[in-house]
Amino acid sequence: MNRPVIEVDDYMHPEERAVTNRIVALTQMDSWAESGMGEGLDDTNQYICSASYYAVPSRHMIAREAEAAAELFGLGQLPKLYIARKFSYDLQLSGYHEPTVIVPSALVDEHDEGMIRCRICGALAGVKAGHHQLEYLLWIIENMSGSIPIPFASQAACTLLYEWKRAIRYSQDRAVYLATGNLEEALRNILYGTVPQETLKRFTFGSNGTFDPQVRRYSKGLVEKTVGAFASLMQDYAYLPERYSRLIQFAEGRSGQ
Amino acid sequence: MKIDFGKLFDAEMVHPLEYESAKACQSVAVYDWLAKQAAQIKKNLTDLPEAAARWFPVNQFTSPRLHGLYMLALKRLNCAEEYPLFLKNGYDLTAKALGSRSEGHMIVMNDACAEELNDGELLALLGQQIGHIRGDHIQQLELLDLLESSAQSIPMMGTIIGKKLWSYFADWLVASQYTADRAAVFAAQSVYAVESLLLRQIGLDPASPEAKALEQQPVKQAKGKSGVFFIKSWHEMPAFGNVERIQEVRAWVRSGEMKKDHPQVYYQCRVEENDPAFSPEDESVLRLHASAMEGDAKAAVKLAELYVQGKEALPVCTAAAACLFQYAACQGDPLAMRYLIGFMQHGIENMENDERRIEQLFRAAYSRKLATSRPNPYGPLPVNESLRALVGNLEQKYGVSSPDVEDLQRAKDAFWIPQDDDVYSCSVCTNSDGWLFGLAASSTGLYGRTDEKSLPFMIKWEEFEARDLYSRETDDGWWIFSGPARLIQKPKDMHGTMAELLILLKKACPSS
Numbered sequence: 001m002n003r004p005v006i007e008v009d010d011y012m013h014p015e016e017r018a019v020t021n022r023i024v025a026l027t028q029m030d031s032w033a034e035s036g037m038g039e040g041l042d043d044t045n046q047y048i049c050s051a052s053y054y055a056v057p058s059r060h061m062i063a064r065e066a067e068a069a070a071e072l073f074g075l076g077q078l079p080k081l082y083i084a085r086k087f088s089y090d091l092q093l094s095g096y097h098e099p100t101v102i103v104p105s106a107l108v109d110e111h112d113e114g115m116i117r118c119r120i121c122g123a124l125a126g127v128k129a130g131h132h133q134l135e136y137l138l139w140i141i142e143n144m145s146g147s148i149p150i151p152f153a154s155q156a157a158c159t160l161l162y163e164w165k166r167a168i169r170y171s172q173d174r175a176v177y178l179a180t181g182n183l184e185e186a187l188r189n190i191l192y193g194t195v196p197q198e199t200l201k202r203f204t205f206g207s208n209g210t211f212d213p214q215v216r217r218y219s220k221g222l223v224e225k226t227v228g229a230f231a232s233l234m235q236d237y238a239y240l241p242e243r244y245s246r247l248i249q250f251a252e253g254r255s256g257q
Numbered sequence: 258m259k260i261d262f263g264k265l266f267d268a269e270m271v272h273p274l275e276y277e278s279a280k281a282c283q284s285v286a287v288y289d290w291l292a293k294q295a296a297q298i299k300k301n302l303t304d305l306p307e308a309a310a311r312w313f314p315v316n317q318f319t320s321p322r323l324h325g326l327y328m329l330a331l332k333r334l335n336c337a338e339e340y341p342l343f344l345k346n347g348y349d350l351t352a353k354a355l356g357s358r359s360e361g362h363m364i365v366m367n368d369a370c371a372e373e374l375n376d377g378e379l380l381a382l383l384g385q386q387i388g389h390i391r392g393d394h395i396q397q398l399e400l401l402d403l404l405e406s407s408a409q410s411i412p413m414m415g416t417i418i419g420k421k422l423w424s425y426f427a428d429w430l431v432a433s434q435y436t437a438d439r440a441a442v443f444a445a446q447s448v449y450a451v452e453s454l455l456l457r458q459i460g461l462d463p464a465s466p467e468a469k470a471l472e473q474q475p476v477k478q479a480k481g482k483s484g485v486f487f488i489k490s491w492h493e494m495p496a497f498g499n500v501e502r503i504q505e506v507r508a509w510v511r512s513g514e515m516k517k518d519h520p521q522v523y524y525q526c527r528v529e530e531n532d533p534a535f536s537p538e539d540e541s542v543l544r545l546h547a548s549a550m551e552g553d554a555k556a557a558v559k560l561a562e563l564y565v566q567g568k569e570a571l572p573v574c575t576a577a578a579a580c581l582f583q584y585a586a587c588q589g590d591p592l593a594m595r596y597l598i599g600f601m602q603h604g605i606e607n608m609e610n611d612e613r614r615i616e617q618l619f620r621a622a623y624s625r626k627l628a629t630s631r632p633n634p635y636g637p638l639p640v641n642e643s644l645r646a647l648v649g650n651l652e653q654k655y656g657v658s659s660p661d662v663e664d665l666q667r668a669k670d671a672f673w674i675p676q677d678d679d680v681y682s683c684s685v686c687t688n689s690d691g692w693l694f695g696l697a698a699s700s701t702g703l704y705g706r707t708d709e710k711s712l713p714f715m716i717k718w719e720e721f722e723a724r725d726l727y728s729r730e731t732d733d734g735w736w737i738f739s740g741p742a743r744l745i746q747k748p749k750d751m752h753g754t755m756a757e758l759l760i761l762l763k764k765a766c767p768s769s
Binding site: 043044046047049050051052053054055057060083085087088104105106158 | 348349350457458459460461466470471474475476477478481495496497498499500501
């Protein structure tokens with residue numbers, strides 16, 4: 001029996017929805033897309049990716065995983081997939097009308113099928129939700145911000161962008177959980193590539209005595225919260241305990257339904 | 258031993274696209290003025306004095322392997338200047354050439370390269386950077402950097418100006434990489450090494466099937482390269498355009514132009530990549546190249562003869578023939594030695610008509626049973642009777658063991674020593690291409706080779722007796738000389754070395 005398609009509404013975090021609405025209202029981004037700028041960006045993006053990265057053929061394991069994920073999220077067309085050497089284990093989305101997913105070679109070389117599946121699901125859920133388009137447009141704003149002659153305007157714009165970038169992480173974490181149906185795997189995905197493999201192997205996700213004390217400590221302390229809130233103005237990093245606890249909360253909410 | 262690829266001239270190195278795109282850039286009225294201003298500003302902001310304090314310098318003491326490879330790359334690209342080389346902390350498998358024409362250049366390499374790349378890939382990477390310097394790309398890159406940072410500070414318009422600027426230079430940036438890759442082929446003397454480096458930078462294993470598939474990967478050309486996006490890519494992507502570069506360098510080594518100007522490179526690269534043959538003639542030529550590359554001196558001579566005559570689909574190419582004859586002669590092939598004599602006597606490929614070297618080659622060839630009806634024009638040489646006893650004494654004194662038979666034969670072949678000579682002592686080293694250098698003392702004289710740029714030499718004992726023996730500092734450190742001839746590097750501790758043997762021999766000379 002076929003699984004029902006996972007809709008964007010199923011996994012979009014309320015925070016993402018709120019921030020996206022704010023950004024669109026503020027910048028009128030949706031009207032930019034109509035101007036034909038998207039085609040120009042796609043054109044260059046396709047050139048850069050095809051001239052610089054290895055295009056994943058349909059027989060490749062990554063392509064097969066992507067096909068399965070695309071079916072789960074009801075993506076009519078598979079985005080273009082490339083493999084590249086990257087320091088991070090995170091997949092990168094780009095393109096406007098023609099989305100591309102760039103898979104780091106380090107992730108492929110690890111041969112951890114569970115994690116490859118999680119990361120691909122997260123990326124394709126992002127494509128379905130249009131994260132690649134916003135990332136593109138936001139990148140332009142980020143670059144243009146240096147030329148804005150209004151004091152603190154660029155800092156304010158960047159803060160908004162960072163908030164959005166954090167919020168899409170929470171949405172993608174939810175999508176991974178929904179796609180795999182495995183909370184432990186989805187939690188491991190959050191820490192994968194950040195926590196050393198050796199340490200990660202010793203975790204028992206979602207139970208006391210593992211990552212939970214750190215999560216609790218993070219959420220309880222006023223000083224930590226203040227420092228975290230202040231630091232989040234300067235960077236787009238979504239704190240691991242934050243992502244971890246939000247996903248558990250989401251999973252608990254769903255099991256309670 | 259690796260067969261020398263020959264010289265790559267600047268005109269051959271520059272990719273045609275670079276000529277066109279550079280011309281387009283320079284056609285802008287203010288270009289010359291901007292370039293001058295940028296050079297002036299950069300002159301005062303040069304990184305060179307700071308570099309030594311910030312990064313790890315590579316030299317023969319700090320990193321002998323990397324330094325040795327760097328020297329080899331410089332030599333193969335015929336580069337007389339040794340630009341300072343530094344290592345810095347970095348994950349990407351890249352290096353960067355910096356500096357200016359007036360203040361000199363330097364190369365900074367990420368330390369991941371030294372750890373993860375093999376010798377061929379490192380030579381390719383260094384070759385790319387030397388290519389950028391030789392191709393005078395650094396001026397333009399520095400100008401771009403300066404213009405970009407200046408443009409960024411213009412309120413409102415900065416980004417737009419920057420966008421136009423980078424899109425204007427986009428074609429040149431891509432083409433300059435192609436030029437650098439061509440230099441890398443000659444520095445690594447292998448197209449496989451260059452491809453392998455570019456593949457590793459993308460994150461692919463060069464041995465994987467994916468690597469092979471890249472040759473066929475379609476590259477979608479952008480209509481107008483968007484400047485804003487280009488800045489992002491150029492700065493953030495260490496492997497920018499690598500797929501296109503692999504396809505371009507593969508096409509270049511297989512081009513008709515390469516087959517005509519550097520046929521040996523063309524065939525060697527095809528052998529290296531296991532390319533299929535087009536015809537039975539092509540197959541036989543490919544097979545000969547493969548055998549020669551594996552060290553078959555007879556195949557090298559056969560091939561060189563074909564290059565001289567321009568037979569079996571090969572063009573007439575005396576440069577390739579000279580490289581192959583030298584390669585075979587240094588493996589002791591008498592026919593190759595005889596051909597080299599001919600090249601020297603007729604000044605082919607700028608070979609010096611040196612009477613002494615011709616005599617040395619004649620003796621070496623005849624003693625190796627050169628099949629000819631003509632008698633050897635040179636008679637036997639007098640033998641130094643005291644040498645055997647002296648070497649015996651030294652061995653006893655320092656417990657130095659005699660070189661084994663195989664090493665002795667290799668030295669005899671590499672230094673063109675007559676086969677029937679007794680070699681009593683030798684001090685040799687091998688470079689990364691397998692060529693032998695050093696000095697050997699035989700019954701008829703001293704034979705050796707000092708570096709890649711020179712051919713083997715000979716000093717008869719009577720000449721040794723008549724000349725002064727002394728040490729002198731040169732660009733390469735301290736050397737021991739006999740008259741005008743450089744013999745061997747002077748070691749710090751001379752005990753039990755060839756240098757001490759030379760001094761003792763000199764003392765034993767009746768004239769001393």
